[in-house]
Amino acid sequence: MTIRKTLQNNLETGRKALAVLIDPDKVQTPNELAPILRMASECYVDFLFVGGSHLMQNNLSEVITEIKESTDTPVVLFPGSTMQIDKNADAILFLSLISGRNPELLIGQHVVAAPILKNSGLEIISTGYMLISGERNSSVAYMSNTAPIPPDKYSVAASTAMAGEMLGLNTIYMDAGSGAPEIIPTRMISAVRKNISLPLIVGGGINTVEKARKVLDAGADVIVVGNAFEKNPDLMIGVSELIYSNNRTLDVH
Numbered sequence: 001m002t003i004r005k006t007l008q009n010n011l012e013t014g015r016k017a018l019a020v021l022i023d024p025d026k027v028q029t030p031n032e033l034a035p036i037l038r039m040a041s042e043c044y045v046d047f048l049f050v051g052g053s054h055l056m057q058n059n060l061s062e063v064i065t066e067i068k069e070s071t072d073t074p075v076v077l078f079p080g081s082t083m084q085i086d087k088n089a090d091a092i093l094f095l096s097l098i099s100g101r102n103p104e105l106l107i108g109q110h111v112v113a114a115p116i117l118k119n120s121g122l123e124i125i126s127t128g129y130m131l132i133s134g135e136r137n138s139s140v141a142y143m144s145n146t147a148p149i150p151p152d153k154y155s156v157a158a159s160t161a162m163a164g165e166m167l168g169l170n171t172i173y174m175d176a177g178s179g180a181p182e183i184i185p186t187r188m189i190s191a192v193r194k195n196i197s198l199p200l201i202v203g204g205g206i207n208t209v210e211k212a213r214k215v216l217d218a219g220a221d222v223i224v225v226g227n228a229f230e231k232n233p234d235l236m237i238g239v240s241e242l243i244y245s246n247n248r249t250l251d252v253h
């Protein structure tokens with residue numbers, strides 16, 4: 001089954017999913033990934049997202065090879081640019097930065113990437129990527145040269161997601177930015193959830209089980225955790241149990 005289909009089924013059944021974000025820049029040699037990959041294979045992890053807003057090292061393909069050697073969990077590229085395409089992954093979030101007004105990130109890089117992706121064998125998951133601002137400027141906001149949506153503008157967020165759905169995108173990804181001190185306000189997540197019927201991915205600043213619960217309860221279908229697992233891989237146990245306990249209840253019925 002494709003990842004798109006899995007996400008669509010999850011939306012219909014109420015299943016939730018956990019994506020662990022691996023930043024290739026945070027490892028000097030691929031074997032440094034061992035602790036996080038071991039933890040991910042022991043926990044209930046649905047996807048491994050791989051990418052960064054800006055990569056300093058040219059090690060994406062090595063990192064993906066290492067991941068593929070140690071786990072069957074689907075690897076989904078989460079690219080900051082067209083340079084982050086690797087056909088050994090399973091899928092790619094084909095991000096269009098719909099919260100911004102930078103044409104390069106709305107459609108420009110997509111035109112460049114399209115012929116390469118077409119022959120890559122990667123599953124393409126078109127994704128309306130929405131940055132939400134917090135008290136700190138995120139790497140993505142800076143790198144993309146775009147203004148994120150203010151955290152109290154719920155109707156702007158909902159309308160942006162609705163437009164993404166009407167344009168035919170497969171998913172919406174709301175991101176507070178990597179390492180954000182606060183998660184996206186739950187009222188904003190709910191406002192988006194109520195107005196679209198696409199799988200909703202939410203990430204940025206999820207660094208406790210309680211924050212993960214809030215984001216899931218507000219309506220996220222997939223939560224993405226990066227920084228917190230890099231600092232403390234053991235946190236994956238609690239967060240994945242939260243997802244598992246939600247999904248297990250659904251299996252019983």
Ligand SMILES: CC(C)=CCC/C(C)=C/CC/C(C)=C/CC/C(C)=C/COP(=O)(O)OP(=O)(O)O
Nearest residue numbers: 051052053078080081082095105110113139178
């Ligand atoms: C069309 C293709 C193939 C590429 C373009 C993709 C687009 C439009 C990207 C939009 C903007 C962007 C730069 C997104 C990057 C998102 C990302 C991988 C964030 C991961 O977090 P970091 O911001 O790297 O975290 P750290 O600051 O912790 O390193």
Ligand SMILES: O=P(O)(O)OC[C@@H](O)CO
Nearest residue numbers: 178179203204205226227
């Ligand atoms: O690193 P964290 O804060 O978990 O963020 C994950 C991801 O949504 C960033 O783009």
Ligand SMILES: [Mg+2]
Nearest residue numbers: 023052053054
């Ligand atoms: Mg990074």
